[in-house]
Amino acid sequence: MSLVSLDRISVGYGANTVLRNVSLSIDPGEIVTIVGPNGSGKTTLLRALIGAVRPDAGQIRHKPGLRIGYVPQKLHIDPTLPITVERFLRLPGGHGKADCALALEEAGVPDLSERQMSGLSGGQFQRVLLARALIDKPDLLLLDEATQGLDQPGSAAFYLQIERVRHRSGCAILMISHELHVVMSASDRVVCLNGHVCCEGTPEIVSAAPEYRALFGTGTGGALALYRHEHDHAHDEACEHDHDHAHHDHKKRPRPLNNAR
Template sequence: MSLVTVEDLSVSYGANTVLRHVHMIIEPGEIVTIVGPNGSGKTSLLRAIIGATKPAKGRITRKQGLRIGYVPQKLHIDPTLPISVERFMRLTNRVSRARCAEALEEAGVPDLLKRQMTQLSGGQFQRVLLARALINHPDILLLDEATQGLDQPGSAAFYRQIETVRRETGCAILMISHELHVVMSASDRVICLNGHVCCEGSPAVVASAPEYRALFGTGTGGALALYRHDHDHHHDHDHSSQDAAE
């Protein structure tokens, strides 16, 4: 059964309609990325799926008992507030220390449990947010431009970790990204949004769609070439890492 089904969804804020007639299905275990210009309704779609925004029209059906993990765009913590990573992760979750440690390991940062949140680098902070989203074994993970503010290598490493999370936990991933090269290397399916669904499909199909090119210009051919290079490189890298490990 599908995890989430969106049917004829429209979202409005007062007189301003930000999304019209959106149809979308998320299947178990797939990585789906939403791309689109600023103001295209990407975050509104995520908020509607979570249940934080009420649709003006249409409906969203979630699989019964669906567990959702959410990684926000950013989170501000008062620098004068002494709070450890473990305490932060247990603020709204009644979980054991062992599960906190396990979730940090899934997020690729197994040694941060005792560190202070204020001492973390940007990349470590985002990994802790990812671990917190994973703590209750979600069926689907939602990420709202979770790498904003990270440099390109940090961003690429974060998305590689997302692919590892999907491989190891089997959870589906729905993410918003403005980084087209990352989208092309990490997604099973891309949805191009601009108030409505302009086009969707595999990265290769979407990158060659006229609607996508109209929004993102001629650089998309380069993004697709990079997708192929990255994809091949990741496979090579995975094999070489495996060889090194053995």
């Protein structure tokens, strides 16, 4: 049974229709990425999934008891507010020290609990937001351009952590990203959105689709790099076990689009 399914939904703001006749389903354990140009309705799609906007037409169905975690693009916290990471994770209440420690471990930052939120780097801050999303053990994790503002190594490291989260917890992941060169590696399925679903499938299939090429393919001469999953080249990395090396795996092994089959 799918965790969530959208059946021909349309969403508009006033006279402006943002999404038209969009159908999509997310199955347990898969990583699905939404790509599309600015204004294509990507964030509106996530907002519809979490109930923040109501579709004008169509239906959204959730698996009974579905738990959803959400990592926003950004979150502003007053830099003068004295609040530790652990205290932030425990808001609005109900989570203990052990829950916070486990969530930070899952997010790859186990040593940040006593740090002030105002003193975190951009990458650390996003990992804490990830921990906040994971603390309730979600069945589905939503990420809305969660690496915006991070440099390329930081983004690659974040997406590697997302793969680890999926592997350890089994949760499904739906994410929006503009970083096509990185995000392809972390996806089982890619959905190209431009107000409607232009195309969808594996990264190789979508990257070769005319609809995708029309939106993204000309900037690099149609040779956008695809990067293999961490587990696809694990045997190549036998001597590189530490996180510093792993964080750069996506950068080191580009697979050109014209080699995809």
